[in-house]
Amino acid sequence: MKTILTERFGIEHPIFSAGMARVAQAELTAAVSNAGGMGCLGGVSYMPEALTAEIEKIESLTDKPYAINLLLPASLTTEDEEAWRPVRELWGRLSEEERGKMAGVEALLTKGAVADQVEIVLDAAPAAVTLTFAVPDWFMEECRKRDIATIALAGSVGKAREYAEAGVDFIVAQGTEAGGHTGYVTSMTLIPAVVDAVDVPVIAAGGIADGRGLASALSLGACGAWVGTRFIATPEAYGHDAFKQRVIDGRFQDTTITFSYSGKRMRAFSNDWTQQWESSGEDGASGFPAQYGVAGTRVETGYQDGDLTEGMMPVGQTLGLVHEMKPAGEVVRNMSAEADQIISALHERLR
């Protein structure tokens, strides 16, 4: 299956695994790349030394192209430091024990860590860097110099236009079905709208878990699929078995929209934590990014301790389509083969 995505990166299948913080570590990234897709490291959650080690691990597990996801501020100047000051003050007040459980967001809360992440990623020069929320000019410039492709994740037509103007190489158009930070519009509606609105190749995300999803994405004008939730239920993903099993057993109504984690709109498992938060009327009480300081420990409560009632676990609606644990490579190969069959069968049927 050849598209502009497979051609650009010399990969076999037009499938990206999403750069899920904590969940997408070296094992998952390498497994997807080794299967002929494009694995993406959830780089946001690493302190500098750990990020270097994780990149080395990926490179020891695969010689195929891979990507890294980052969450960057608009600038690394004093102006931005001002915006993050309350978060860092909060970090300063946390106990060692509390800090120990902040693995998912520690780098974001620690002064200088993001600048170090940037340096490490630019030095590693992965095939692509994927960005969420902001596409800063200073970073784009550095990527161009090193021939690192830039990919930005948009949940609306407006954001997609903004990223296109910034000169990204690909835009991920992500529908509301997706796990993690997400917008209001469904994939079926948003993907063709973004394809129409921008001149940049579009990768589809949100609600894709199998070959039917990939075939639909290609029909809507996308050049590939960006898949998160499906890859949680793989042995290579990081996370407690109880969390993975919950994805396999989950029903569509088990996800909710919550502002409790980052202060921005996010789809996650509905549980005691999200329900208490929402019923207390505290929607995103501290706003982005300060809210991370309130809820940052909740991620490891879910992923590491397997506490499904009090943990904060992003997950998408495809949990209603995921019924078994499968090696990540098999997910990639099956998705691609199934999409291929569907497209050929449609061609025959409609002839």
Ligand SMILES: Cc1cc2nc3c(=O)[nH]c(=O)nc-3n(C[C@H](O)[C@H](O)[C@H](O)COP(=O)(O)O)c2cc1C
């Ligand atoms: C557990 C989890 C963690 C995520 N973490 C991140 C992240 O760190 N950065 C990011 O850009 N997107 C993150 N996302 C969103 C994914 O990148 C992706 O856009 C989304 O999962 C696609 O939709 P799907 O879940 O329906 O496949 C996360 C999603 C999940 C489910």
